[in-house]
Amino acid sequence: AQTVTQSQPEMSVQEAETVTLSCTYDTSESDYYLFWYKQPPSRQMILVIRQEAYKQQNATENRFSVNFQKAAKSFSLKISDSQLGDAAMYFCAYRSALDTGTASKLTFGTGTRLQVTL
Amino acid sequence: DARVTQTPRDKVTEMGQEVTMRCQPILGHNTVFWYRQTMMQGLELLAYFRNRAPLDDSGMPKDRFSAEMPDATLATLKIQPSEPRDSAVYFCASGLWGRGYTFGSGTRLTVV
Numbered sequence: 001a002q003t004v005t006q007s008q009p010e011m012s013v014q015e016a017e018t019v020t021l022s023c024t025y026d027t028s029e030s031d032y033y034l035f036w037y038k039q040p041p042s043r044q045m046i047l048v049i050r051q052e053a054y055k056q057q058n059a060t061e062n063r064f065s066v067n068f069q070k071a072a073k074s075f076s077l078k079i080s081d082s083q084l085g086d087a088a089m090y091f092c093a094y095r096s097a098l099d100t101g102t103a104s105k106l107t108f109g110t111g112t113r114l115q116v117t118l
Numbered sequence: 119d120a121r122v123t124q125t126p127r128d129k130v131t132e133m134g135q136e137v138t139m140r141c142q143p144i145l146g147h148n149t150v151f152w153y154r155q156t157m158m159q160g161l162e163l164l165a166y167f168r169n170r171a172p173l174d175d176s177g178m179p180k181d182r183f184s185a186e187m188p189d190a191t192l193a194t195l196k197i198q199p200s201e202p203r204d205s206a207v208y209f210c211a212s213g214l215w216g217r218g219y220t221f222g223s224g225t226r227l228t229v230v
Contacts, residue, residue: 035218043207045221106219108161
């Protein structure tokens with residue numbers, strides 16, 4: 001079974017600075033998807049960024065980018081020019097690329113709470 | 119933007135009562151999930167459907183939980199009877215294979 005580990009329960013960053021959230025995963029599959037979801041106090045789960053394992057190029061979405069290291073099974077999220085609105089829980093998630101049975105479920109890490117200070 | 123709609127947003131109920139949570143997935147999405155979020159367990163998969171057919175409900179306590187999709191626009195999660203340990207936020211998510219999934223805002227259930 002796949003597992004996702006987020007080893008940083010909490011992180012803090014000053015406004016306008018850059019922060020990196022860590023995520024590692026364990027899988028025997030070669031093709032899969034990785035995601036970062038943001039959960040602000042409103043509790044809505046918002047998809048931040050998505051990475052296909054077969055793509056070597058790291059995904060970017062505006063101020064958000066990932067560092068995907070397939071061999072190391074590492075998938076970190078970098079937030080540049082941090083804003084107060086970035087304060088939230090961030091969850092890393094894994095999904096198999098297989099489309100059979102239970103394979104397409106999302107497996108989540110335990111989350112990292114990000115504080116943004118002035 | 120298309121969204122997944124969950125009702126009710128918050129629910130407080132007494133132990134032993136029946137609770138029904140509803141989800142309207144995004145039109146055209148063929149995969150629907152139910153997740154439960156607690157402080158202790160994090161996000162747990164309860165059940166999921168593909169083209170309205172249940173594919174996996176192994177995460178649900180079968181004696182009290184049931185999940186259905188009576189049609190493509192409605193998914194329901196029912197707890198009968200409810201217990202205090204069921205207190206959690208219940209999320210519905212929908213999507214298409216190969217894409218990210220869109221979550222609803224969740225139903226916060228408190229069983230007293």
